[in-house]
Amino acid sequence: MLELSSRGTYALLAVFELALAYEVGEPLQIKELASRQNIPDRYLEQLLATLRRRGLVKSQRGARGGYLLARPPNFISLWEIMETIEGEECEQTSPTESTLELSLIREVWTKATCQVENTLRTISLKDLCENRALRQATLMYYI
DSSP states (O other): OOOOOHHHHHHHHHHHHHHHTGGGOOOBOHHHHHHHHTOOHHHHHHHHHHHHHTTSEEEEOSTTOEEEESSOGGGOBHHHHHHHHHOOOOOOOOTTOSSHHHHHHHHHHHHHHHHHHHHHHHOBHHHHHHHHHHHHHHHOOOO
């Protein structure tokens, strides 16, 4: 099935954490990000470097340095993150498939992949943050 890889999951968790901290404007250090989301430090460094090269996050040097989102959370879609990390895009089926059956299967798979891509393009980090806030509100217990 169309599955979310551990690489994609870790990248989304890290960027989600940066989105939650966006309003404060303070960078988050790798150790803090890794600890909050239980991501291996070295792996997180690689992911953040990839995201930085693509312009999704920026790094700040110094004692109070770390990582921040490069743009507001409402201007970063989940697809942009996934495409950066996974490098996959919706592709059209090749007209020179070896069999009719294989061609039909790939055509259906391409449609499904395109639908996932289109959905992820419409969901921003801000949407995730807002959904998180709503769920936290419903989970509160009143004494």
